Amino acid sequence: MGGMKLIREVYTGVDWPLLDSFSDRTFSQRKAWIDFVCETQAGDPVVARIEDAGVTVGFFVGVIVRRMGFQILGSPFPGWTTPYMGFNLRHDVSRADAVDALIRYAFCELGCHHLEISDPYLTGEHFRDVRVKAQLVRTFRSNLLMTEDELFARMDGGGCRSCIRKAARSGVVIEEAAPDGFAAEYFTQLEDVFDKQNMRPTYGMNRVEALIRHVYPTGDLLLLRARDSDGRSIATGIFAGFNDISYFWGNASLREYQIVRPNEAMLWYAMKYWKRRGVHWYYWGGDGAYKKKYGGDTVIYQQFRASGSIVTSMLRDAGRMLYYAPGGWNRRIFNLRSRADPSIARRDGFHAMIK
Incomplete structure (x- = not known):
């Protein structure tokens, strides 16, 4: 534990065939989908090589977006119409160690305020950082x-x-x-x-x-x-x-x-x-x-999130509570506004951040 690290790849130089060769690769981790998310969310792509003792053991993909002054690393983030992103790892690699390395990387090196990740191969056992919160989702x-x-x-x-x-x-x-x-x-x-x-x-x-x-x-x-x-x-x-x-x-x-x-x-x-x-x-x-x-x-799968500060975490929790408040009043307001101005429905604002 602790020896694993993430190194950001130059996006134009990513070896996409290598990434696509991983057996745990999904459609929403591929270049075309990342480009789709970046265009529609005004985001910056993050493709990071995962090294352990100098050996490449996998990759992480995500997108950085900026919402209300916060820098967020989503892999993915609610509102992107994207189900999963996360890691591609060799079979013998510890996903728990990869998660620890990602959290350090997101907050210390990328300078993000918030991280969210949904990966079909991750479970609660892979998260050891006390800042991580999980939400259970049924499908x-x-x-x-x-x-x-x-x-x-x-x-x-x-x-x-x-x-x-x-x-x-x-x-x-x-x-x-x-x-x-x-x-x-x-x-x-x-x-x-x-x-x-x-x-x-x-x-x-x-x-x-x-x-x-x-x-x-x-x-x-x-x-x-x-x-x-x-x-x-x-x-x-x-x-x-x-x-x-x-x-x-x-x-x-x-x-x-x-x-x-x-x-x-x-x-x-x-x-x-x-x-x-x-x-x-x-x-x-x-x-x-x-x-x-x-x-x-x-x-039942889990969506995980972690915030760099208590304030950020509280704002995220409050935003989600408002979105899912009884009667969904804020969603009705959004729908009324979008009827008056259809372009509103085409923009990603606060409703997408807190969904």
């Missing part, structure tokens, strides 16, 4: 190593399997979409979904455009479209994947056509797509009854 995960018949059988009968069959009977067709014009199509449908709840999307169309522009050329992004029997586009979805992990990023649909169940058919198509590509896990991206019905196992 669902499907094992794509099962056969298609097994995956289908695990789905809820009335709430999912029957819906997929209904979509087929109704003439719904799922197609893999090209990137041109897809962001506008998706976002129009997303606005229709939010309008049902008298709300605005929490991100703007520019976020979707940036995601597609950076990530789609790598092959890590699947764009799907559902058409009805008359050929109308009635639902769209965005899914990411690389190595062992695939991920449900988002989907949208037009309310008047949801009766023919395009969403269930589209999500089932996505699962089969990543399965055919040899991906092990399909993560459903958060909690929700409509995700549970697809038969995935419940997974």
